[in-house]
Amino acid sequence: MKVSIIGFGEFGKQILDYLKDEGFSDFLFFDDILNSISEFDAFKFEDYKNDYFNQSIFFVALGYKHLFRKHQILLELKDLNRKTPSYIHKTCF
Numbered sequence: 001m002k003v004s005i006i007g008f009g010e011f012g013k014q015i016l017d018y019l020k021d022e023g024f025s026d027f028l029f030f031d032d033i034l035n036s037i038s039e040f041d042a043f044k045f046e047d048y049k050n051d052y053f054n055q056s057i058f059f060v061a062l063g064y065k066h067l068f069r070k071h072q073i074l075l076e077l078k079d080l081n082r083k084t085p086s087y088i089h090k091t092c093f
Contacts, residue, residue, distance in 0.1 A: 004028045004056040012061035057083040
């Protein structure tokens with residue numbers, strides 16, 4: 001199953017590292033700055049809505065400066081019946 005990460009800023013890179021540590025290896029990224037993502041499949045930010053990605057699991061990696069947009073995206077993903085699991089790193093308490 002592909003893991004889709006929306007946002008490839010610092011938070012997106014952290015999420016990538018955490019999920020790699022958990023054994024995930026097949027990643028897709030959605031961001032406006034595609035040229036900074038060379039080793040993974042990358043798509044335009046709004047492409048996550050495309051039916052082609054309906055089998056992916058999604059993590060929205062937008063930081064606190066973009067909470068409103070993050071909330072909008074999560075609602076859209078819910079309306080599209082996409083999988084949006086929670087992730088809590090093993091070092092969190």
